[in-house]
Amino acid sequence: MIEIKNASFKYPNGFTALENINLTIKEGEKVAIVGQNGAGKTTCVKMMNGLNRPFEGDVIIDGINTKEVTVATVARIVGYVFQNPDEQIFNSTARKEIEFMPRYYKLSEKEVKERVDYAVEICDIAKYMDTNPYEIPYPIRKFVAIAAVIASRPKYIVLDEPTAGQDLHGTEVLGNMVDRLTKDGITVITITHDMEFAVRNFDRVIAMAHKNIICDGTAQDVFWNEKVVTDAKIKKPAIGELAKRLEMDGKILFCDELVKRL
Numbered sequence: 001m002i003e004i005k006n007a008s009f010k011y012p013n014g015f016t017a018l019e020n021i022n023l024t025i026k027e028g029e030k031v032a033i034v035g036q037n038g039a040g041k042t043t044c045v046k047m048m049n050g051l052n053r054p055f056e057g058d059v060i061i062d063g064i065n066t067k068e069v070t071v072a073t074v075a076r077i078v079g080y081v082f083q084n085p086d087e088q089i090f091n092s093t094a095r096k097e098i099e100f101m102p103r104y105y106k107l108s109e110k111e112v113k114e115r116v117d118y119a120v121e122i123c124d125i126a127k128y129m130d131t132n133p134y135e136i137p138y139p140i141r142k143f144v145a146i147a148a149v150i151a152s153r154p155k156y157i158v159l160d161e162p163t164a165g166q167d168l169h170g171t172e173v174l175g176n177m178v179d180r181l182t183k184d185g186i187t188v189i190t191i192t193h194d195m196e197f198a199v200r201n202f203d204r205v206i207a208m209a210h211k212n213i214i215c216d217g218t219a220q221d222v223f224w225n226e227k228v229v230t231d232a233k234i235k236k237p238a239i240g241e242l243a244k245r246l247e248m249d250g251k252i253l254f255c256d257e258l259v260k261r262l
Ligand SMILES: Nc1ncnc2c1ncn2[C@@H]1O[C@H](COP(=O)(O)OP(=O)(O)OP(=O)(O)O)[C@@H](O)[C@H]1O
Pocket: 011, 012, 013, 015, 017, 035, 036, 037, 038, 039, 040, 041, 042, 043, 044, 083
C-alpha cells in the first residue's frame, strides 16, 4: 500500500508545490492522476518513490517511511518512469538500458532474459533493441524508458504522462500494458492529459489543482463534477460532453452507453 499522510512539499527555491496531501493506493488498483500543467502531479508521484521527500507529513510504502531509507530502497518497490525519457535513459542501446537493473540486481542470465523479453513484448519494441535510444523516435523512446522500469520488476509502477505524443497504436499498447501489468500483480499509477485514456483504462481517477487533490473517485465522479472539471482545468471526454449537451442523465462517458441511450 502507498500511503501519503498530511504531506507537503517545498522545492529548494522555497516554492511550495503540495500542501497537506492525503492519499492511499492499495495493491491492484489502477489509478490515473489528471489536472492542469503545474498542478503538482509529477511532484506528488515523485514522493511515491522517494525522489521527493515531504517536508511535512509522511509517505509510507508497504510500511516503510521514505524518510528513513534511501531512494534506491524505495525504487525497488515503486518504479517511476520519467515524464521526459531523456532524463532517465543513459545506455548506448535499448537492450543495455532494459537489462541494466536486472544485471544490477545480479540476476541469472535466464532471469535477465525473462524479464527483458517480458518488458519488450509488453512495450512492443523488439525491433529497436540494438538501436541507440537517441536514434529512436521520441514516442517509442518513451517505451524504452517504460520497459527499463518494467524489467526492474517493481510492485508499483508510476508512469508520468506516457500518452503524451503517442499515436493510436502507442495509446493502444499503453492500454493493453495497464491491463497486463495489473493482471500480473503490478499496481499501475499514471499521470495523463489524455482524458479518454483515463476513462477507458483506469478504475480510479484523481484530479489535482491548487496544490492538492480536489477529487478522488471514479471517472464519473471526476468528469461529471463541473466544479472539478473547471478547477482542475481538464477536458470532459467527448462522449461525456455530447451526453451533457443532449441533456442525458446517467453520467455517460462511454460510446456504447451513449449509442444505447440514443
Ligand atoms: N525543481 C523545481 N523548482 C521549483 N519549482 C518547481 C520545480 N519543479 C516543479 N516546480 C513547480 O512546482 C509546481 C508543480 O510542478 P509539477 O511538475 O509537479 O506539475 P505537473 O502537474 O506535473 O505539471 P505538468 O502537467 O506540466 O507536467 C509548478 O508550479 C512547477 O513550476
